[in-house]
Amino acid sequence: MVLRVSSALLAAVALVALAGCDMIGGSDNSDAAAGKDAKPLALADATGGGAAPVVAAGPDFGDDNGDFAKDGECDDMRFEGAGMTSTRLLDADIRHDASDCRAAFNQNRLTFKGDNVTSATLASATQGDANRIQWGDDGSSFANDGECDDKRFSGAGMTSTPLLDSDISHDATDCRVAFQQGRLALRQ
Numbered sequence: 224m225v226l227r228v229s230s231a232l233l234a235a236v237a238l239v240a241l242a243g244c245d246m247i248g249g250s251d252n253s254d255a256a257a258g259k260d261a262k263p264l265a266l267a268d269a270t271g272g273g274a275a276p277v278v279a280a281g282p283d284f285g286d287d288n289g290d291f292a293k294d295g296e297c298d299d300m301r302f303e304g305a306g307m308t309s310t311r312l313l314d315a316d317i318r319h320d321a322s323d324c325r326a327a328f329n330q331n332r333l334t335f336k337g338d339n340v341t342s343a344t345l346a347s348a349t350q351g352d353a354n355r356i357q358w359g360d361d362g363s364s365f366a367n368d369g370e371c372d373d374k375r376f377s378g379a380g381m382t383s384t385p386l387l388d389s390d391i392s393h394d395a396t397d398c399r400v401a402f403q404q405g406r407l408a409l410r411q
Contacts, residue, residue: 282335284325285318297324297333301340303405305379306332309369312404314341336405356409358399359392371398371407380406 282301291298296308298316306327317340327333365372365382372394374386380401401407 282328283318283338284321284328287319287321289316289319291316292320293322295323297327299324300404301336301338302328302333303336304333305406306330307379307404307406309380309401309406311400317341353399353403356399356402357392358395361394361396363390363393365390365397366394367396369397371401373398375410376402376407377410378407380404 285299287293289298291308291310294308296310297306298308298310298312298320299318300312300314301317302324304327306324324333328335359373361367363372365384368382370382371380372382372384372386372390373392374388375391376398378401380398398407
């Protein structure tokens with residue numbers, strides 16, 4: 224099976240390369256010289272049938288009908304990564320922040336977790352991991368500011384200010400919320 228697919232792929236590449244030389248399909252340089260458009264070639268697959276176009280399936284981004292649409296941050300919890308908002312994720316925003324999520328996704332600042340993500344499934348999936356982490360307390364002077372200041376973590380939910388050893392285990396609420404939203408991970 225792998226050999227068959229590899230052979231078909233090599234044959235397709237060879238046909239495309241030769242098509243650029245105007246040596247296939249009866250076309251000659253007189254068409255190009257006369258300003259005529261070259262006709263596209265149909266490639267056959269290894270089974271003898273016509274080749275189907277390869278289309279990468281992507282997420283359905285939905286529309287921009289959410290309250291937080293077009294603010295530069297993705298608010299759809301089906302995604303995770305640096306392009307996500309730092310605010311609480313709501314079920315109502317699923318498929319309703321298309322422009323922001325599509326832009327961040329196309330910039331590789333988001334990954335798609337799947338269509339079956341809701342606040343209930345998100346909470347249950349991360350709750351097990353969250354229960355294993357020793358969060359500490361909110362004793363840091365930077366606690367409760369919406370950014371994690373604990374250098375044990377990394378990700379989009381982190382502060383952009385320098386990290387201090389004295390904040391380790393002392394920004395529990397900010398770090399826990401960002402972790403549960405998928406915007407933080409424990410450093411290895």
